[in-house]
Amino acid sequence: MKTETVQWLAQFGIEPADRDLWKQALTHGSYGTDEPDYERLEFLGDRVLGIAIADWxxxxxxxxxxxxxxxLNALVSRATCARVARRIGLPEHVRMGKQARDDGGADSDNILGDVMEALLGASFVERGFEATREWVRTIWAVEVEGKAGIAKHPKSALQEWAAGNRRRMPDYEVVDKSGPDHSSRFTVRVSVPNVGAAQATASSKQEAETAAAKKFMERYG
Structure with a gap:
């Protein structure tokens, strides 16, 4: 592990005893076939983060x-994990292959979110839950104090709007599905009788419904 990375962890009160463990948490699969990557620690860290935030x-x-x-869902999301990772300076410490870095991997929400969770997994293995929970409370404070997850979900907002305006409940209909099973695209149309309709396309039916409800509220709400 690089001296710079050890110093970076030290600012959070972390002094790695098993440096190979922390190095693994920072290693992307593109780094090399002889290097274990972060995936197993990410699996663990995801659960640790969930219980730490739920308790908080x-x-x-x-x-x-x-x-x-x-x-909870907003605060443990991939986007939030990546945002925390960027704020604490994680990207420069991620170990990945040159091609992956050149392709922007060090700024990928998916990779940064996974590595952030892997670091929490490493912290749990080496330092236990209490110390890891305190670390979460330090680096997630901005998000918890903010409004992440406070705004109403677009589908809930639309349903409440319809009820408040004495309209029939919104109706969601899949009007198109395209692409192979592993990369499908759904187009959903939401309508409220005697008001109007809106539609949106996304990679899942649920996401398309959410996007359509958001468009509807922007247009008619």
Whole structure:
């Protein structure tokens, strides 16, 4: 592990005892066939992050289960993990092959999110849950104090709008599906009788419904 990386971890109070473990957490699959990558630690870190954030939200909030779940999902999302990773300076410490780095891998939400979770996995293995939870509370503070997950989901917002305006509930219809099974594209149309309709296309039916509801609210809400 590079001296710069050891110094970077030290600013969070982390002094790696098993440097190979932390090196693995920072290693992308493109780095080399002889190097174990972060995937197993990412699997573990994903669960550690979930319970750490859930515990934090439970202590902070009096909201309903649905409200807490909405915030949890936003705070542990790949995009949020990547945002935290960038803010703490993780990208320059990710170990990846030259081609992957040249292709922008060090700024990929997918890779940064995975590596961030892998580091939490390494922290859990070496330092235990309590220390890892405190680290999460330090580096996720901006997100938890912010509004991530507070805004209503577009489908919920549309349903409430329809009820509040004494309209029939929105109707979602898949009007087109294209592409192979592993890369399908769904086009969904949402309509409210006597008001209008909107449609959107995405890689899953759920995402297309969400995007269509958002467009509907922007147009008619």
């Amino acid at each position: 939200l439970y202590q902070r909030n009096t909201g309903s289960e649905g409200t807490l779940s909405q915030r």
